[in-house]
Amino acid sequence: MGFSAASGNDIFENLPRTYLLFVESMKPYLAAAIQLTSVPDLYKNLAQAEELIELAVRRGAELVSLPENFSFMGEEKDKLAQAEAIARESEIFLKKMAQRFQVTILGGSFPVPVENTGKFYNTTILVDSNGQELSRYYKVHLFDVNVPDGNTYQESSTVMAGTQLPPVYFSENLGNLGLSICYDVRFPELYRHLADKGADVIFVPAAFTAFTGKDHWQTLLQARAIENTCYVIAPAQTGTHYARRQTHGHAMIIDPWGTILADAGEKPGIAIAEIRPTRLEQVRRQMPSLQHRVFN
Template sequence: MKSYLAAAIQMTSVPDLEKNLAQAEELIDLAARQGAELVGLPENFSFMGEEKEKLVQAEAIAQKTEAFLKTMAQRYQLTILGGGFPVPVAGTDKVYNTALLLDPNGQELQRYHKVHLFDVNVPDGNTYRESSTVMAGQELPSIYHSQTLGNIGLSVCYDVRFPELYRHLADKGVDVIFVPAAFTAFTGKDHWQVLLQARAIENTCYVIAPAQTGLNYARRQTHGHAMIIDPWGAILADAGEKPGVAIAEIKPSRIEQVRRQMPSLQHRVFA
């Protein structure tokens, strides 16, 4: 593993596939021009709209999104994460919320179907039932072992509230965890940053958290603050509340330093 720049992209995605892909391309280009080698796009980056509308367009969204990610990886010679988009589940009327990691040749490295679905009555009056259109993944995410970028683990949004998933990744030797999200504005203001810091601190690894921000559609407002956090819990980059890019250096020496100073993973009693 070497030191390199990573980017967490922040978008305001809407119910318009082509518009979203154009916005994503601009921000990927920005990240690449700043030297990023590992780039993450947020959950719902290619489409964010009503659930019924998403289902109707799911096949087209899936096909165009995968083709787009492959093109971006190849054009900019990046390892890129599409942080969450709908992929139809054969024989059902549902989709998987899918995160896809591709190498600079456009080859698939990891595919993860979001396990924890957001079925919540938020105190701001909004109700979310992700399970109405999404089928939960049945497998914990695996690790992609890269000699240059380190051991990379995937998760999506609501997963961040379930530390056992991240401890599983830590047991597999993870160095960098992606948490692409579309966190609600109401919950994000209190929980987003502290949960990301907790996942980084307890597993002594970097966390890269691409995010949605602003008003996406109807009453759906997202928190923003795409972040990159180091293994000590320090916030290295924060994209704020507007579309943009959070960029920071990922250093293997920092991971080693923190794990020497705080060897908590070696002190576990209940494994």
């Protein structure tokens, strides 16, 4: 079911050339969304992540993603105090794992200190199988919310908001990969930007609260996939991490029609599913909504 730019399918004429190349030349591959219960212990978290990365690779994954705060999940003040070490060790770990297992890895998120501010960026990076950083994004939407379960979150007290729209990286083997982090999922304009840049696969690494997750997590992810006709890969945190901090779990991979291809449930583990270029083409033929937009 290949597509040629010269085949006269007008609905694709405005799509980026990188998308057309992806559909024409790419083969299906397996992607994995890892689910962790990270705690306030850097090296314990890295050991847990390594086990699940290895498991994902053994199951055939070529693209592996980790959740938000994969290397440290603790009180913000403790994260801030250890941010320099967490940032350094997280980057070393991601590059080492990518090289060791010869896969591309999305590094969920970890803190990167911002000089002379007393704060850090909530950061995700994409690393290739050579251990080279391909793309980086600093979370722009910060979670300052009084959740009805009695928990209050003030991410901006220690995190500096990013100021740049997230990038889309084109991989010859994996397609156009768009980045985002957790709370971003509530802001559809960010994902429309990624779609406009030609994203085929969008990452949403998260540490979604248990209270909001039960009502909103799946719905929001499906909406982002459907409205942008993209695959969504959403690695997640799950369980109890410290004090009263509980997360929802249900790491997922969702196809461009909104179908849930894999769900990791509520325990640490992996959601793994096939990313198929022909499925993207099929959905975008059947529902060419991005080509019907009136207001930009």
